Amino acid sequence: MEFTSVVFYFLSAILLLSGLRVVTVRHPVHAALFLVLAFFTAAGLWVLLEAEFLAITLVLVYVGAVMVLFLFVVMMLDINIETMRADFRKYLPLAGLISGLMALEMYVVLGGQEFGLKMPEPKAVDYSNTKALGRVLYTEYAYAFELAAVILLVAIVAAIALTLRRRPGLKWRDPATQVVVRKADRLRMVNLKPQKPGAPVEDEA
Amino acid sequence: MDQIQTLLGPAWLPVWTLVKIMVIVLPLLIGVAYLTYAERKIIGYMQIRIGPNRVGPKGWLQPIADALKLMFKEIVIPTGASKSVFILAPVLALAPALAAWAVIPFGDTLVLADLDASLLYVMAITSMGVYGVILAGWASNSKYAFLGAMRSAAQIVSYEIAMGFALVGVLMAAQSLNLGDIVRAQQGGFWHWYFLPLFPMFLVYLIAILAETNRSPFDVAEGESEIVAGFHVDYSGMAFAVFFLAEYANMILVSAMTSLMFLGGWLSPVPFLPDGLFWLLAKTSFILFLFLWFRATFPRYRYDQIMRLGWKVLIPVTLVWLLVEGAVMQTSLGRFFH
Numbered sequence: 001m002e003f004t005s006v007v008f009y010f011l012s013a014i015l016l017l018s019g020l021r022v023v024t025v026r027h028p029v030h031a032a033l034f035l036v037l038a039f040f041t042a043a044g045l046w047v048l049l050e051a052e053f054l055a056i057t058l059v060l061v062y063v064g065a066v067m068v069l070f071l072f073v074v075m076m077l078d079i080n081i082e083t084m085r086a087d088f089r090k091y092l093p094l095a096g097l098i099s100g101l102m103a104l105e106m107y108v109v110l111g112g113q114e115f116g117l118k119m120p121e122p123k124a125v126d127y128s129n130t131k132a133l134g135r136v137l138y139t140e141y142a143y144a145f146e147l148a149a150v151i152l153l154v155a156i157v158a159a160i161a162l163t164l165r166r167r168p169g170l171k172w173r174d175p176a177t178q179v180v181v182r183k184a185d186r187l188r189m190v191n192l193k194p195q196k197p198g199a200p201v202e203d204e205a
Numbered sequence: 206m207d208q209i210q211t212l213l214g215p216a217w218l219p220v221w222t223l224v225k226i227m228v229i230v231l232p233l234l235i236g237v238a239y240l241t242y243a244e245r246k247i248i249g250y251m252q253i254r255i256g257p258n259r260v261g262p263k264g265w266l267q268p269i270a271d272a273l274k275l276m277f278k279e280i281v282i283p284t285g286a287s288k289s290v291f292i293l294a295p296v297l298a299l300a301p302a303l304a305a306w307a308v309i310p311f312g313d314t315l316v317l318a319d320l321d322a323s324l325l326y327v328m329a330i331t332s333m334g335v336y337g338v339i340l341a342g343w344a345s346n347s348k349y350a351f352l353g354a355m356r357s358a359a360q361i362v363s364y365e366i367a368m369g370f371a372l373v374g375v376l377m378a379a380q381s382l383n384l385g386d387i388v389r390a391q392q393g394g395f396w397h398w399y400f401l402p403l404f405p406m407f408l409v410y411l412i413a414i415l416a417e418t419n420r421s422p423f424d425v426a427e428g429e430s431e432i433v434a435g436f437h438v439d440y441s442g443m444a445f446a447v448f449f450l451a452e453y454a455n456m457i458l459v460s461a462m463t464s465l466m467f468l469g470g471w472l473s474p475v476p477f478l479p480d481g482l483f484w485l486l487a488k489t490s491f492i493l494f495l496f497l498w499f500r501a502t503f504p505r506y507r508y509d510q511i512m513r514l515g516w517k518v519l520i521p522v523t524l525v526w527l528l529v530e531g532a533v534m535q536t537s538l539g540r541f542f543h
Binding site: 029030056068075173175 | 287290320321322325326328329330332333335336339340343351354355358359361362365382507509510513517
């Protein structure tokens with residue numbers, strides 16, 4: 001067996017196992033951690049396919065940012081596992097249907113050769129797929145790329161608009177005005193004459 | 206050398222790579238040990254104290270005494286803790302801090318793995334360091350630790366954006382994601398280094414790395430006076446020491462990254478002096494000194510002001526400078542950025 005095949009089976013085994021643990025493990029935080037492991041090994045598989053840019057981006061975006069925020073939320077939730085288990089039978093048909101669909105999609109994608117799809121040739125060592133990706137993204141697919149960016153922007157604005165609450169009577173401070181405060185805004189220097197004990201204080205300033 | 210190679214046969218490459226890894230990691234760990242000594246000494250002198258001076262001549266053996274003490278201490282695991290995650294957390298903190306060194310170039314050909322996208326690799330690997338902090342905070346099952354973890358997660362994710370944009374400025378100027386190529390693009394004296402044309406990016410990066418490594422004045426994740434020690438309040442002995450190692454290894458890493466991307470790495474500041482590793486070490490040490498200087502000088506930021514600085518000041522600054530850089534690069538003045 002070739003060394004790359006050994007690496008492939010090793011990574012795939014970890015990926016499948018951790019994927020399985022995501023749905024079987026009892027605690028949601030542990031499940032999220034197994035999902036992190038799954039992403040990481042998937043990135044390893046992509047490196048094996050010579051798609052190092054996608055692999056690094058997967059780690060950077062999903063492991064480094066998305067899953068951190070995910071964990072952030074999951075850690076603060078108080079989830080009762082028993083009530084979640086109770087609905088298992090109710091959702092089983094729907095889950096089965098979705099799994100079947102995914103298996104079919106995988107067959108269509110992976111079995112491409114059976115339908116007469118040609119596999120791409122491996123590229124030379126000095127080939128930079130980062131540069132190639134950048135070139136097609138900003139020339140051939142520039143409009144599609146910008147459209148995706150606009151959709152994402154709309155999603156961001158919508159998410160903020162949906163969750164922004166303005167509660168009346170809330171006391172809050174604006175750090176922007178606080179940091180521009182200067183000494184003269186808060187402090188008044190006064191000059192006091194030497195006082196005799198017990199005498200009324202005279203303010204000169 | 207050749208004889209050993211023929212003797213080992215196919216095992217040569219892994220063995221040789223392991224040797225190279227050791228050559229990087231061992232000096233790094235010694236550097237971490239003496240960075241703690243330098244920190245205590247430098248802050249000591251800044252506050253008109255002497256600092257550690259009892260163990261060995263001038264206190265030079267202090268870090269070794271500290272390491273021994275931590276190794277022989279008991280590791281206490283709290284009763285309510287999630288045991289496996291509790292032990293995993295320090296490992297996850299240290300591993301990225303060491304793994305990122307794989308692509309750091311120390312000279313023109315002195316690099317362990319010459320990746321095409323090494324800048325992205327460093328970004329991706331260092332972004333995983335936050336797991337150590339949030340898992341430690343969660344697994345300890347303690348309110349203080351959890352508060353520290355939440356603060357750290359939000360802070361690191363926010364400042365990573367500003368840091369990423371600063372790096373985009375660098376890779377636009379160098380037109381490469383390879384750290385070696387980025388340094389080579391700055392050849393020809395210190396007026397070719399990127400800290401001059403990318404000065405706002407340089408400042409943003411300097412501030413962002415302080416926040417990314419949870420260092421003062423952004424050390425709210427630890428915040429001794431508010432939440433005791435934050436995420437590692439329940440850690441003791443070697444488990445605590447691993448967090449300590451990770452923090453200092455990260456400091457050295459980001460300082461080396463700053464010197465590579467903005468200060469010309471191993472290149473000498475003037476053409477008549479030879480290039481070499483010592484320039485990289487000197488620049489890294491200078492950035493590390495800044496870390497310690499900031500800690501001795503600035504009071505801790507308030508949490509909402511950290512968020513304001515990250516989102517409302519640093520990110521707009523980098524965005525504006527990216528626009529300026531992109532526009533200028535299209536004109537005849539573009540050579541200032543190359």
